[in-house]
Amino acid sequence: MNINNTKIFSMKKILIVGLGLIGGSYAKVLNENNIIPMGIDINQQTMQYAIKNNIIDNHNLSFDDCIKEADFIILGLYPNNVMTWLENNQNKIKPHTIITDCTGVKRKIIEKAQMILRDDLEFIASHPMAGKETSGIMNSSGDLFKKANFIITPTNKNSLEAIELLKQFALLLGCKYIEILTPEQHDEIIGFLSQLPHAIAVSLMNSHEAENYIKYTGDSFRDLTRIAKVNEELWSELFLSNKDYLISEINQFIIELEKIKKDIEEDNSESLKMKFSSSKAKRKLFDKT
Amino acid sequence: MNINNTKIFSMKKILIVGLGLIGGSYAKVLNENNIIPMGIDINQQTMQYAIKNNIIDNHNLSFDDCIKEADFIILGLYPNNVMTWLENNQNKIKPHTIITDCTGVKRKIIEKAQMILRDDLEFIASHPMAGKETSGIMNSSGDLFKKANFIITPTNKNSLEAIELLKQFALLLGCKYIEILTPEQHDEIIGFLSQLPHAIAVSLMNSHEAENYIKYTGDSFRDLTRIAKVNEELWSELFLSNKDYLISEINQFIIELEKIKKDIEEDNSESLKMKFSSSKAKRKLFDKT
Numbered sequence: 378m379n380i381n382n383t384k385i386f387s388m389k390k391i392l393i394v395g396l397g398l399i400g401g402s403y404a405k406v407l408n409e410n411n412i413i414p415m416g417i418d419i420n421q422q423t424m425q426y427a428i429k430n431n432i433i434d435n436h437n438l439s440f441d442d443c444i445k446e447a448d449f450i451i452l453g454l455y456p457n458n459v460m461t462w463l464e465n466n467q468n469k470i471k472p473h474t475i476i477t478d479c480t481g482v483k484r485k486i487i488e489k490a491q492m493i494l495r496d497d498l499e500f501i502a503s504h505p506m507a508g509k510e511t512s513g514i515m516n517s518s519g520d521l522f523k524k525a526n527f528i529i530t531p532t533n534k535n536s537l538e539a540i541e542l543l544k545q546f547a548l549l550l551g552c553k554y555i556e557i558l559t560p561e562q563h564d565e566i567i568g569f570l571s572q573l574p575h576a577i578a579v580s581l582m583n584s585h586e587a588e589n590y591i592k593y594t595g596d597s598f599r600d601l602t603r604i605a606k607v608n609e610e611l612w613s614e615l616f617l618s619n620k621d622y623l624i625s626e627i628n629q630f631i632i633e634l635e636k637i638k639k640d641i642e643e644d645n646s647e648s649l650k651m652k653f654s655s656s657k658a659k660r661k662l663f664d665k666t
Numbered sequence: 667m668n669i670n671n672t673k674i675f676s677m678k679k680i681l682i683v684g685l686g687l688i689g690g691s692y693a694k695v696l697n698e699n700n701i702i703p704m705g706i707d708i709n710q711q712t713m714q715y716a717i718k719n720n721i722i723d724n725h726n727l728s729f730d731d732c733i734k735e736a737d738f739i740i741l742g743l744y745p746n747n748v749m750t751w752l753e754n755n756q757n758k759i760k761p762h763t764i765i766t767d768c769t770g771v772k773r774k775i776i777e778k779a780q781m782i783l784r785d786d787l788e789f790i791a792s793h794p795m796a797g798k799e800t801s802g803i804m805n806s807s808g809d810l811f812k813k814a815n816f817i818i819t820p821t822n823k824n825s826l827e828a829i830e831l832l833k834q835f836a837l838l839l840g841c842k843y844i845e846i847l848t849p850e851q852h853d854e855i856i857g858f859l860s861q862l863p864h865a866i867a868v869s870l871m872n873s874h875e876a877e878n879y880i881k882y883t884g885d886s887f888r889d890l891t892r893i894a895k896v897n898e899e900l901w902s903e904l905f906l907s908n909k910d911y912l913i914s915e916i917n918q919f920i921i922e923l924e925k926i927k928k929d930i931e932e933d934n935s936e937s938l939k940m941k942f943s944s945s946k947a948k949r950k951l952f953d954k955t
């Protein structure tokens with residue numbers, strides 16, 4: 378527990394909108410710091426689970442009144458729903474409330490959000506680099522963000538206060554690196570580090586009828602296809618919201634794979650070994666420590 | 667411990683040639699069943715480690731005398747070294763000794779091995795579908811093969827006795843599925859399940875300068891590149907020994923990835939969702955149970 382962070386957030390009325398894997402995990406981290414946030418979700422079962430397990434406490438307020446009470450709102454929503462929610466609910470929010478999201482695309486959301494939002498509200502976008510191949514509050518965990526990376530993408534419309542609040546929130550989550558990027562930098566990096574791996578895993582899984590191969594597989598194939606268990610609603614949105622960068626990354630990756638193919642075709646053992654040595658050295662830098 | 671298996675192997679004089687990750691792990695499984703095999707390795711440090719830790723016991727015999735004594739020889743060697751070792755050492759081996767390997771390519775090895783080998787010796791190829799991104803006896807473990815798959819690739823030159831011996835050995839290792847394939851089937855399947863994932867991991871890792879991305883990465887990228895820490899000597903041999911199947915698999919995979927790219931370019935959300943649903947359903951079949 379970080380006493381300073383806990384103090385900052387225990388003094389705020391926090392509302393989490395969308396209690397899925399990320400929203401639910403955010404709530405559980407707060408719980409571990411003796412803070413019970415307010416929470417709302419369109420799914421009745423999710424609400425029942427969250428209330429029954431004391432993950433949230435709405436003090437018997439209606440959803441609208443929760444929104445009116447909050448002074449820090451976290452949107453645990455899919456990208457397209459962030460905009461719809463802001464349009465439909467911003468009239469209820471208290472002046473000077475800080476609002477963040479957790480989505481994996483930034484350019485599209487930030488531009489629109491900051492355009493439509495009331496002048497006395499502040500939207501600052503953020504993205505915890507953590508996830509699972511499962512979804513929903515039942516799979517949420519206060520450990521999800523331990524040693525993960527956390528990206529904040531402020532624009533010139535954001536205050537230092539809001540940036541600092543998000544940094545403190547990432548520290549509370551247990552994140553390791555907290556990085557400030559432009560929305561463009563974020564989307565380019567995520568195209569490579571997150572979206573391209575998902576496109577690869579899905580393509581690998583779909584390139585054969587799978588049933589015939591179960592009895593022969595090793596862990597390599599399992600590792601490379603773990604994220605092929607993808608949430609189709611969320612990820613189709615993410616892919617299409619970042620199409621320019623993602624297509625560029627797919628093209629770049631295919632070029633690399635074609636280079637290996639050429640080495641094999643030409644029996645170029647030395648060139649293959651150089652590629653393997655390079656990838657081994659690079660990968661070592663990415664081990665979690 | 668499986669009492670029947672233990673009995674079979676405790677009655678044999680087992681020699682492991684090459685005490686690396688696989689050979690060392692084989693020895694440790696035998697140790698756990700109270701069997702101390704003979705073992706030889708060209709690396710002095712490996713030999714010292716194996717003797718000091720009672721992983722092997724050569725009864726003070728020379729390497730040549732170990733070979734003469736053995737009636738079950740397991741070659742824990744790289745593909746090209748399997749052939750060299752057999753050529754150089756088969757004159758020392760007792761008649762009727764059964765010899766197996768553990769390499770990840772089969773057509774090339776089996777054809778040559780069975781061609782050059784004395785008529786009174788039997789070579790039967792096998793492949794444990796397990797590995798690590800590390801190598802050497804220091805990283806070996808008796809748990810490496812638990813719930814793994816094990817493939818035996820007999821030809822019409824092999825006896826039922828040898829096939830049965832290898833099946834019993836796989837059971838001793840703790841393998842889950844023990845499958846009989848032709849060398850051709852093995853190499854085709856391994857091209858897809860093992861070699862293609864390695865080609866992908868290496869290409870993904872090499873498609874950008876890595877240092878800039880460490881602070882932003884999540885677990886997806888780490889998962890897909892774990893096996894990019896590839897042993898360059900071994901894997902360049904494996905790739906080049908299976909070039910026809912591997913190239914075909916790379917081509918097939920690129921076709922799938924290009925289909926996703928086309929969906930993105932055309933904003934075809936429905937087609938993307940279908941691919942994601944398909945990959946999710948297929949991947950669930952591969953969970954280890």
